Every structure is written in C-alpha cells, then in structure tokens.
Amino acid sequence: MEYSHKLIIDNISRFIDLTELEKQKYISLLTEIKVNKKTYLMQAGDITKYEYFITKGCLKVYTLDVDGTPHISMFAVEDYWTGDIASFITKQPSRYFIRATEDSELLGISRANYDLLFQEIPKFERFYRMLYQRSLISYIRRSNHGISLTAEERYIEFKKKYPNIVNRITQKDLAGYIGITPEFMSKIISKINRL
Amino acid sequence: MEYSHKLIIDNISRFIDLTELEKQKYISLLTEIKVNKKTYLMQAGDITKYEYFITKGCLKVYTLDVDGTPHISMFAVEDYWTGDIASFITKQPSRYFIRATEDSELLGISRANYDLLFQEIPKFERFYRMLYQRSLISYIRRSNHGISLTAEERYIEFKKKYPNIVNRITQKDLAGYIGITPEFMSKIISKINRL
DNA sequence: TAAAAGTCTTAAACTAGTTCATTTTTTTTC
DNA sequence: GAAAAAAAATGAACTAGTTTAAGACTTTTA
Numbered sequence: 406m407e408y409s410h411k412l413i414i415d416n417i418s419r420f421i422d423l424t425e426l427e428k429q430k431y432i433s434l435l436t437e438i439k440v441n442k443k444t445y446l447m448q449a450g451d452i453t454k455y456e457y458f459i460t461k462g463c464l465k466v467y468t469l470d471v472d473g474t475p476h477i478s479m480f481a482v483e484d485y486w487t488g489d490i491a492s493f494i495t496k497q498p499s500r501y502f503i504r505a506t507e508d509s510e511l512l513g514i515s516r517a518n519y520d521l522l523f524q525e526i527p528k529f530e531r532f533y534r535m536l537y538q539r540s541l542i543s544y545i546r547r548s549n550h551g552i553s554l555t556a557e558e559r560y561i562e563f564k565k566k567y568p569n570i571v572n573r574i575t576q577k578d579l580a581g582y583i584g585i586t587p588e589f590m591s592k593i594i595s596k597i598n599r600l
Numbered sequence: 601m602e603y604s605h606k607l608i609i610d611n612i613s614r615f616i617d618l619t620e621l622e623k624q625k626y627i628s629l630l631t632e633i634k635v636n637k638k639t640y641l642m643q644a645g646d647i648t649k650y651e652y653f654i655t656k657g658c659l660k661v662y663t664l665d666v667d668g669t670p671h672i673s674m675f676a677v678e679d680y681w682t683g684d685i686a687s688f689i690t691k692q693p694s695r696y697f698i699r700a701t702e703d704s705e706l707l708g709i710s711r712a713n714y715d716l717l718f719q720e721i722p723k724f725e726r727f728y729r730m731l732y733q734r735s736l737i738s739y740i741r742r743s744n745h746g747i748s749l750t751a752e753e754r755y756i757e758f759k760k761k762y763p764n765i766v767n768r769i770t771q772k773d774l775a776g777y778i779g780i781t782p783e784f785m786s787k788i789i790s791k792i793n794r795l
Numbered sequence: 796t797a798a799a800a801g802t803c804t805t806a807a808a809c810t811a812g813t814t815c816a817t818t819t820t821t822t823t824t825c
Numbered sequence: 826g827a828a829a830a831a832a833a834a835t836g837a838a839c840t841a842g843t844t845t846a847a848g849a850c851t852t853t854t855a
Contacts (some may be wrong), residue, residue: 468744468748470748474748476744476747476748478740478743478744490733490736490737490740491737491740491741494733494737523726527722527725530722530725530726530729531718531725531729533729533733534725534726534728534729534732537729537732537733537736538685538689538728538732540736541685541732541735541736541739542685542686542689544736544739544740544742544743545673545685545686545739546686547739547743548673548739548742548743548746549663549671549673551743551746551747551779552671552746552777552778552779553663553665553669553671553779555811555812556811556812557811575831575832575833576832576833577831577832577833582747583747584746584747584748585811585812585813586812586813586814587832587833588812588813588814588815588833588834588835589811589812589813590833591832591833591834591835592812592834592835594833594834595834595835750841750842751841751842752841770801770802770803771802771803772801772802772803780841780842780843781842781843781844782802782803783803783804783805783842783843783844783845784841784842784843785803786802786803786804786805787804787805787842789803790804790805
C-alpha cells in the first residue's frame with residue numbers, strides 16, 4: 406500500500422476496524438491533492454469541496470477580518486484532518502482561507518463521496534462520531550482558554566500541546582492563532598527568554 | 601408519551617428516524633433528574649456520570665480559575681444537550697461545575713448506557729455524529745470570535761444568536777461567558793443604550 | 796416584611812495588549 | 826549570492842478591558 410494510504414488507514418484504524426475490502430473501497434473514494442508552499446487550497450467565498458487529511462506538509466486555516474488582519478483557526482500537519490466543516494456540510498460559501506506554509510500533500514474526500522461512504526460502509530458513522538467528539542473536546546477547551554487565559558498563558562499552552570508545530574510556523578502566524586499582534590507576541594517571547 | 605420524552609425524541613428525530621420499538625428502548629436507557637435553582641448538577645472533581653438533555657429550566661456550565669473567577673462555557677435551556685464531554689468520555693475528573701439558574705428537569709444517559717446504545721441501535725452513531733458535528737461548528741466559530749472580536753462585538757453576537765437566553769440570565773453570568781468583568785459588561789450595555 | 800445577600804452602576808487608577816514607526820535579522824527569489 | 830521581501834525586535838504613545846471601591850437597586854430568605 407502507498408505510504409499516504411497507509412497513513413490515513415492507520416489514522417482511521419485508531420477508531421474502527423476495516424476489512425481489506427473496506428479499506429480499498431474507502432481509498433477509492435479519495436482524491437490526491439498537492440499544494441505548493443504559499444499557494445491556496447481554498448479561499449474565502451469558495452464552497453468547500455473536500456474534507457482533507459494531510460499526509461505531508463503544513464497548512465494554515467484562517468479568516469481575514471474587516472481590517473484585513475488574519476486570524477488563524479488551526480494549523481494542520483501530517484496525520485491531521487482539516488477543511489471548513491461548516492461550509493462542507495451546509496454548502497454555503499466559506500469565510501476561510503487554507504494556505505500551505507510548506508509544500509504539502511493531502512487526501513480529500515468530496516461531499517458526494519462523504520455521503521456515499523456512510524451508505525457503503527456505515528461503520529464510518531462511528532469513525533466520524535469519534536473524530537468530531539475529539540475535535541469538539543479540543544475546541545471547547547480552546548474557546549474556554551480564549552476567555553480565561555492571558556496571551557502569555559495561551560502561548561505556553563500552545564507550546565505544550567503542539568511542540569512539533571511551534572518550530573514549523575512563523576511567530577507572526579502563531580500570534581494570529583493566539584489572538585494577539587505579532588509585536589506583542591515578540592514581547593512575550595523576549596520576556597520569557599529573559600527569565 | 602410523556603412531554604419530556606416527546607421533546608427528546610423530537611430532538612433526535614431531526615437527524616435520524618426511529619421505530620416505535622427503538623424509541624421505547626432508547627427511553628428505557630434514560631434517567632430522569634431534577635435540580636432546584638442554585639443547586640449543582642455536578643462539580644469540579646467529579647467524574648461526569650451523564651450526558652444531559654434539558655427538558656425544562658436553565659443551567660450554566662463553568663470553571664473557576666486560580667483566582668476563583670468563574671468562566672462560563674455554556675448556558676443550557678430546554679431542548680439543549682449539555683455535560684462535560686471530555687470527562688464523560690475519558691472518565692477523568694471534570695474541571696466544570698454545572699449549576700441550575702432555574703428549577704430544571706433533565707434526562708441523563710449514563711456512560712454505560714451510552715456505550716450500550718450504539719450496540720443496540722447503531723443508528724445512534726449517526727445521530728451523535730451529526731450532533732457533535734453541529735456543536736463543533738458552533739465551538740469553532742466561538743473560538744474564532746474569542747480571538748478576533750472585541751467584547752462589545754461578542755456581546756452583540758450573543759444577543760443575535762441566543763435572543764431567548766439573554767433575558768433568562770444575569771448580566772454577571774453573561775460577562776462570564778463573554779470573557780470580561782461584570783463591571784465592563786455594565787459599561788458596554790450602558791454605552792449601547794446611550795446610542 | 797425586614798434584613799441579608801447578590802446584582803448593577805459609576806468612577807478613578809491601573810495593566811494587558813495595540814498601533815505606529817523604525818531598525819535589524821532572516822528568508823526568498825532571481 | 827545580491828537584491829528584494831518578509832519576519833522579528835524594540836520603543837513610545839495609545840486604548841480596551843481590569844481592579845478596587847462605594848453606593849443604589851433587586852432578589853432571596855427567614
């Protein structure tokens with residue numbers, strides 16, 4: 406089996422067991438996608454065509470506010486799922502941009518194939534139930550941190566939770582994720598280094 | 601059928617169709633719970649025993665930070681699901697309190713019955729997939745608002761999204777949800793009223 | 796129904812985080 | 826590998842939101 410297919414099957418197998426036939430069927434529903442560094446996987450206004458699984462590289466998911474300031478919703482690296490679930494489900498235009506910060510490779514499942522998947526292999530209901538459950542837990546935590554922690558605390562949390570991502574992204578993008586300006590991010594880091 | 605049971609079955613029927621037998625089976629897995637105003641449904645340190653559906657009343661879900669300041673994660677009224685999904689799933693102690701702000705009635709599903717449910721009526725995988733998907737969409741949005749909107753904008757958003765909840769909660773609790781002090785909440789409201 | 800407890804308002808002094816402007820350092824591109 | 830572009834650092838002036846404190850208003854409780 407191809408490396409990227411092994412990666413996605415391993416990811417799914419953490420939650421459900423698939424027969425060889427089911428694995429093949431599932432893989433047949435996927436689309437391979439490559440995006441070069443600095444190019445867009447999707448842009449605000451698009452109706453999201455796929456949910457993505459990253460097999461190589463790094464991407465950022467973000468919105469632009471009225472001032473044009475980017476606010477980063479998530480970073481996605483190998484073995485992560487990403488996309489804009491709201492636009493994917495409702496088929497309404499997205500408010501998000503997804504841009505590669507490294508040359509990246511992804512597997513996408515289209516909305517039509519996503520719907521088909523549940524008919525063909527109902528076990529995937531369980532997989533997505535568990536995947537969404539986990540995402541939900543981490544977004545609940547993140548939204549609580551947003552209202553209860555200082556910027557410095559959120560930075561420390563991020564480093565603790567995503568040690569493997571910190572070194573792959575710019576300080577500026579991290580500021581956009583934490584919810585502060587790059588200048589203040591710089592101050593926080595220099596303060597921590599001074600101690 | 602009892603009113604509370606009708607309410608929960610209607611809620612579920614938005615996503616999946618159940619036979620009469622399945623409805624009865626499902627209802628048999630539920631526990632009825634009443635909590636008086638100002639009393640706790642659960643407290644930090646508890647391992648969450650149930651996921652709850654509210655049939656009457658209003659509750660707040662919150663944490664206390666190191667200073668003892670409450671940060672409100674959600675308000676739950678009739679036809680809402682609540683609990684601490686992280687503690688429920690991982691069986692680790694919760695960091696949340698859930699307290700009734702009105703005399704309330706709930707239906708709870710225990711962890712054991714939740715697991716049993718998927719064996720007995722696999723269709724519920726789909727129901728929870730869709731329930732979590734919706735919650736996820738709204739928490740993604742909330743965590744983005746936390747990092748990109750001002751307190752005043754978050755207040756306006758809240759009123760727009762939950763017009764039926766605003767009048768049932770105190771300004772102080774709303775401040776705890778928005779992520780600001782009650783004093784600043786008061787300023788925002790008096791500023792808006794002045795305009 | 797009076798007392799107690801909690802909520803809301805206002806204001807002054809404060810602090811976390813922003814804005815704007817400039818310089819240095821690093822990365823990208825040709 | 827030089828030039829251009831982007832990221833990072835620093836600092837001064839600013840603003841959104843906090844803290845503390847005190848008084849008025851409302852709700853709860855005995």
